[in-house]
Amino acid sequence: MAKPNLTQAQHDAYWSKTSRLMWTILAIWFAASFVVHAFAIQLNEIVILGFPLGFYMAAQGSLIVFVILCFWNASAQNRIDEEFGVAED
Amino acid sequence: MATDTSGSRSFVANLGKVYGIYTGGFIAFTIVLAILEQMGVPNRWIGYAFVFLTIFVYAYIGYLSRTMEISEYYVAGRVVPAFYNGMATGADWMSAASFISMAGGLFLAGYNGLGYVLGWTGGYVLVAILLAPYLRKFGQFTVPDFLGTRYEGNVARLCGVVVLFCASFTYIVAQAFGIGIITSRFLGIPFEIAIFAGLVGILVCSMLGGMRAVTWTQVAQYIILIIAYLVPVVWLSTKLYGIPIPELTYGKALQQIATLEQKLNIVRSHVQPFTDATGKFSWVEFNNFWALVLCLMVGTASLPHVLMRYFTTPNVRDARQSVGWSIFFIFLLYFTAPAYAAFAKLEVYQNVIGAQISTLPAWVQSWSQVGGLLTINDANGNGILELTKYAIAGPILDLGELRINQDIIVLSMPEVAGLPYVISGLVAAGGLAAALSTADGLLLAIANALSHDVYYKMIDPQASTKRRLVVARTLLVGVAILAAAVAGTRPSGIIQMVAWAFSLAAAGLFAPLVMGIWWKRTTSTGAILGMIGGFGVCLYYLIATHYFAMPLWFGIRNISSALFGLPVAFIVTWVVSLVTAPPSHEMQEFVDSIRVPRGEVRWSGAAHE
Numbered sequence: 001m002a003k004p005n006l007t008q009a010q011h012d013a014y015w016s017k018t019s020r021l022m023w024t025i026l027a028i029w030f031a032a033s034f035v036v037h038a039f040a041i042q043l044n045e046i047v048i049l050g051f052p053l054g055f056y057m058a059a060q061g062s063l064i065v066f067v068i069l070c071f072w073n074a075s076a077q078n079r080i081d082e083e084f085g086v087a088e089d
Numbered sequence: 090m091a092t093d094t095s096g097s098r099s100f101v102a103n104l105g106k107v108y109g110i111y112t113g114g115f116i117a118f119t120i121v122l123a124i125l126e127q128m129g130v131p132n133r134w135i136g137y138a139f140v141f142l143t144i145f146v147y148a149y150i151g152y153l154s155r156t157m158e159i160s161e162y163y164v165a166g167r168v169v170p171a172f173y174n175g176m177a178t179g180a181d182w183m184s185a186a187s188f189i190s191m192a193g194g195l196f197l198a199g200y201n202g203l204g205y206v207l208g209w210t211g212g213y214v215l216v217a218i219l220l221a222p223y224l225r226k227f228g229q230f231t232v233p234d235f236l237g238t239r240y241e242g243n244v245a246r247l248c249g250v251v252v253l254f255c256a257s258f259t260y261i262v263a264q265a266f267g268i269g270i271i272t273s274r275f276l277g278i279p280f281e282i283a284i285f286a287g288l289v290g291i292l293v294c295s296m297l298g299g300m301r302a303v304t305w306t307q308v309a310q311y312i313i314l315i316i317a318y319l320v321p322v323v324w325l326s327t328k329l330y331g332i333p334i335p336e337l338t339y340g341k342a343l344q345q346i347a348t349l350e351q352k353l354n355i356v357r358s359h360v361q362p363f364t365d366a367t368g369k370f371s372w373v374e375f376n377n378f379w380a381l382v383l384c385l386m387v388g389t390a391s392l393p394h395v396l397m398r399y400f401t402t403p404n405v406r407d408a409r410q411s412v413g414w415s416i417f418f419i420f421l422l423y424f425t426a427p428a429y430a431a432f433a434k435l436e437v438y439q440n441v442i443g444a445q446i447s448t449l450p451a452w453v454q455s456w457s458q459v460g461g462l463l464t465i466n467d468a469n470g471n472g473i474l475e476l477t478k479y480a481i482a483g484p485i486l487d488l489g490e491l492r493i494n495q496d497i498i499v500l501s502m503p504e505v506a507g508l509p510y511v512i513s514g515l516v517a518a519g520g521l522a523a524a525l526s527t528a529d530g531l532l533l534a535i536a537n538a539l540s541h542d543v544y545y546k547m548i549d550p551q552a553s554t555k556r557r558l559v560v561a562r563t564l565l566v567g568v569a570i571l572a573a574a575v576a577g578t579r580p581s582g583i584i585q586m587v588a589w590a591f592s593l594a595a596a597g598l599f600a601p602l603v604m605g606i607w608w609k610r611t612t613s614t615g616a617i618l619g620m621i622g623g624f625g626v627c628l629y630y631l632i633a634t635h636y637f638a639m640p641l642w643f644g645i646r647n648i649s650s651a652l653f654g655l656p657v658a659f660i661v662t663w664v665v666s667l668v669t670a671p672p673s674h675e676m677q678e679f680v681d682s683i684r685v686p687r688g689e690v691r692w693s694g695a696a697h698e
Contacts, residue, residue, distance in 0.1 A: 006685070015684055019607075022218045029214045033207060033382060040200070040362040041370070050340025055360040058203040059427040060336065063210050067420050070217045071413040077222070078406060086687040088404045 006086065014084045021076055025069050032065040101168050108173075112312050118142065123511040132510045136275040139514040140521060143313060144290045147306045147525065154298035154305055159554055162299035162561065163230040163537060164400045169304055171407040175414020177307035178398045180314060182209075182419055184260075184527035185267025186587045187426075188314060188520050190484075193495025194584065195430035197486050199359040201374055202430075204381040205584075206423050210416060211382070212389020217412035220390060221399040223606045225408035226683045228690060230400065231534075232393040232598070233542040238692060239605040240613040241676070243547050248620045250538045252597030253393045255628075257531045258572065260392075260590035263583045264528040265576035270496075271524065275517045281577050287525070288573045295529045296562055299537075303529045304401060310522035311418060317519020318422050318499075325432050325506040335428035342431040349438040355479050359434060366480060373644040380649035381588070387655060388591025391598040394527075394534035405686040433498045436505050441491065442476050449474065452504035462494040484582075532572070536565040588648035589631060596627035596654025600662050608666075609680050615666030623658025627651050 006014065036043075040054030048056070081087035100107070122135050156162055169177065187209065195202040227235055233253060237246030268287035273280045294306045326335035329342070346359050356368035363378060365371035389395060398415075402408045440450050446467055456463040465474065468490055477489025484495045500520070503512035540561035545552055552560070580586065600623060601616040630650040633639035645652055672680075675691075682691040 011681060011685070018684070025214065025218050029211065033211045033386065034379060037207070037362070037378075037382075044360060044362070047344075048340070049337070050342075050344040052343070052360045054362060055200055055203070055343070056340075058200065058207055058362075060424045062207055063420050063424050066211050066214050067413070067416050069214050070416050071410075073214075073217050074406075074409040074413050077409060081406070081686055086685045088406055088686050 006084065010084060014080065014086065017080050017083075018077065021073070021080065025073055028065065028069060032062040032069075036062060101170065104170065104173055108308060108312065111309060112316075115313060115316070119511060119515055122514065123509060126509055126511050132513075133277070135511055135514045136517065139518040140272065140275050143518045143522065144293075144525075146309065147290065148293035150306045150309055151294040151296070151298055151302040154302035156298050156301055157555070157558060159557065160230075161301045162558060163541065164397075165299075165301040165304045167401055167403055169401040169403075171402060171410035172414050173308050174304070174398060174402050174407070174411040175418050176311040177304050178395065178411070178415035179418035179422075180307040180311035180522065180526035181398055181530040182395060182415070182527070183314065183422060183523050184264055184587065185271075185520060185524040186263065186584050187422065188318065188523035189267065189271075189496055189499055190584050191423075192426040192429035192433070193484070193498035195427050196433050196498045197481050197484070197495050199357070199364075200362045201364070201378060203427070204378045205385065206426060208382045208385025209389065210419060210423050212386035213412055213416040213419070215386060215390035216395070216399075217409060217416075219603050219607070220396065221408050221412050222405045222686070223683050224396060224602075225399050225402060226405050226686060226690065228400070230397075230541050231537050232396050232602070233538055234546075235605070236601055236616070237542065237546065239676075239679070240601070240616045242613065245601070245613060245617050245620075246542055246546065248617055248624075249598065249601075250542050252594065252620065252624050253538050254535060255624075256392065256590045256594035256597070257394060257535045258568075259586055259593065260394075261528055261531040261535070261568075261572045262575045262580065263586035263590070264524050264531065265572050266579070266586075267524040267583055268521065268528065269576060271517055271520050275514075280579075284573045284577050287521075288569055290521075290525055291528045291532060292566060292569055294525065295533055296565055299561065300397075300401060300533060303533055306529065307526045310526040314519040314522040314526075315418070315421055317515045317522070319425060320515065321502040321506050321508060321512055322425060322429050322432065324508060324512075325502065326428070328506060329432070335432070336424055339428040339431040342428075342435045346431065346434055346438060349435075353438060353442060353476050355476070357479060359431070376644060377646055377649065380645050380652045384592050384595055384649045384651040384655075385588070387595040387599050387651065391594040391602065392591070393538070393594070393598070394530040397534060397537075398530070429499060429502060433502065433505065437491075437493070442474060442488065444474055446472055446474055450505075451507075452501050455504060456497055456501050462497045464492045466490055466492075484584075528572075532565060532569055535568050536561055539564045539568070585648060589650075592627055592631070592647075592649060592651035592654070593624065595651035596658055597624035599655065600658035604659070604662055604666075606680065606683065609677050610666055610671055611662060612666045612669045612672055614669045615662045615664075618665050619658045619662030622661040623654040625654075626657045627654030630654070 036057050043054035043057060044052035046053040122138055126135055160166055191205055194205060224235060233246045233249035236249040237243060265284055269280050269284035272287045273283035295303050322335045323333050326338045327333045330338040332338050343360060350358055357364055357366060358368060363370055363375040365374055399408045399411060402411050441453055457465055474490050480487040486493045500516060503516055544560050545557055597620055600619050604611040627650045630653055631647050634641060634647040679692045682688060
């Protein structure tokens, strides 16, 4: 069975787009998981609504980023699928 | 819910209605109990009503979902919509550790405890981008199935099963322990008996219907656990600050805590990152924070009971969407937990410390009567509860004359907020739902690996459907009894055991799963040696430091032992893959085919089922 509707070149293009999306999200994930909190002590100097910012980022800020990343991944990958005509019916 | 697939479909079409009625019914039930309480029904009966009725409902769903079909039993017929799979994953994921212990851990450790909040949510990003859609496309039944196919043979499959068993069994013992604590407290029966009573609750959900039953029970359990978690803290937020959004208002509580910390001379600030007991910055705490966050996140993306939830969606698109819903439903609880911690700390600093012992708030009185969870000792005999020290010993905050166990923070919140006892019953039902749902998911992951991967794929590939299901159910009961027996020996520390499970899974499974999908050059020998190496190092560090007092490497605690196993797994897999012959053309085709949502999976055994 041949690759459905895709030549090897198209397949590679599809995969490189998918990979680029993966690395982009992975980079934001890394920043939200680790980089931000390395500056927690400095960020705590800023206080918003009573929340020291460093504490807030670890308690809520990064979590919101994670939720957005997961939904964004789903919709961006869907667009790539449709662009290459490999989305499921 | 009939036992055939078309029955499943019509049931799926009505999910919104079914769970809407269920949620309304549960709220009505809580209100009726509240009225009964006002009419003088004793608290004890309200506790019974919550525990028994909820378990009965789960059992009933389990019974309705009974099935004799293989794909219904293993992957719920692959009809679970993304939204509901997200809820089921939420319940599957959030265990007694999240529900009961996490807010308490934050209460004790302040900022440093946020490592758990971050670690237990961020892993879903890894699941979404690296694994879930591709495992769904692969479309078999278990995680070892993928390893056995990608790495061509039963050696890789067996390695996967061993890691899965070690990680999931450690995890399930912790859950059985949690179920024992809740059941014994609210039914008033001895701990050892309570564990086995809870066991019945687990088995009725999963035994007859496998994944199908567990899925629909977990959705029901999520609804109860999230209501139970949010009600007391929303109520308290409204009472203290007039706004029913605790996640917004606890900033004020944090400020009040900071003021009180200065007044009471508490050196360890609640919001200051990476501090040791003296309140100073500590490199050991700094390093351990990162290590824990990384291990929990990678562990999330490696635990088979989580990954197998994404085998149940109708297609790849839904699998991706479903990860979004999963983390959203988990987020609802996790971003509320720090509010619990802050409100509880404010209450203790404001109304307990420095108070006359004879006029302490009612919740302190009532919890000081439950064995050792909260103790008051007026050492200098002046009738005032004074803060004479500040130390954390295991799960206990020691303030000198007052000692508080972290596990009562969530459980006591209804009384702190001055709510009727019916809300305490609700919280108990929520904790039980959290522990039962996770235990069910884990039990199924273990039993499926043993029945499908070991028995069917390795021992008797000719076995009939009926025989396979009988074996699956027998193993389910066997593993459950074994877990309860081990939990009965009271191995200490729920959170510690859970964190070990994450490290074991991360070190053993993450590298072969991710590299198998993302690097076509990964060879069978490379992956097998990588699994053995990574898991071996992790296990060695864990056992040597825990049982043989081996000094810690770089001060990293053994709850983060995957920090050492994980790089070993990746490097060994990479190096060995490069020196062995590249995978066959067919295998590369297979990898290509699971990377694309549409089209068939190209693999010689694909037509098998």
